[in-house]
Amino acid sequence: MKLYVVKDKATMGKKAADVIAAEMQTTPHFVLGLATGSTPETCYAELAKKNKAGKISFENVITFNLDEYAGLPVKHPESYRSFMDAKLFKHVNIPMSATHLPNGNAPDLDAMCEEYEMMMDKVGGVDVQVLGIGRNGHIGFNEPGSSLASRTRKVKLTKSTKEANGPYFKAPDKMPDYAITMGIGTILEAKKIILMACGDTKVDAIAAALEGPVSVTCPASALQLHPDVTWVVTKDAATGLKMEWPEQD
Ligand code: PGA
Secondary structure (H helix, E strand, O other): OEEEEEOOHHHHHHHHHHHHHHHHHHOOOOEEEEOOOOOOHHHHHHHHHHHHOOOOOOOOOEEEEOEEEOOOOOOOOOOHHHHHHHHOHHHOOOOHHHEEOOOOOOOOHHHHHHHHHHHHHHOOOOOEEEEOOOOOOOEOOEOOOOOOOOOOEEEEOOHHHHHHHHHHOOOHHHOOOEEEEOOHHHHHOOOEEEEEEOOHHHHHHHHHHHHOOOEOOEHHHHHHHOOOEEEEEEHHHOOOOOOOOOEEO
């Protein structure tokens, strides 16, 4: 486990992008697991900058996103496909056909979930999985109580997640109640994981994830079971940690 405590969200994004870029440069046919939410925005902007500067190429990269709302039109501004197009895919040289998100509108969602896992397996699994963390410790849409062995599936969103994400919707009551998410077991199969967290709303989640027991009450605590997790956390999100951490630039 590596922990970087950094001063702000911009520095967090730079640090995370450096870690991802280093892996991209040394891994042919790189498979990148992606997350949405406000946390990874600065990281994606940095990756786009590196791509523009010719330091990294997405030409042979394949991506799989963690999650997507169920029943929300793909073109809806709050769909995770729209988010990824706007924040990353449109700004880098990735072929759109190499970008994957769960299809929340598939007629048979169980079959779609199974196929999503098979597609990841077929390309050799995820090399680096990017994660944010919910205020309640969720990763992807694996809410507290999710099995640590869970796989890609349809889930019901909790009140806490609806409160956190509702304001992004023009009509918050129109936010879907369900989503498709990679499971915790799926996420743990990535070769490397990088989790970013920023802001004081994440203090309890970060403390529980890093220093609490491995428990379904904090899904991110399952990352303690993974041999290669890098945590990039702003100092205002790290104030609940008991361990000592040197602050990085
Ligand atoms: P946020 O969400 O980046 O918008 O805080 C993170 C998450 O819920 O995983």
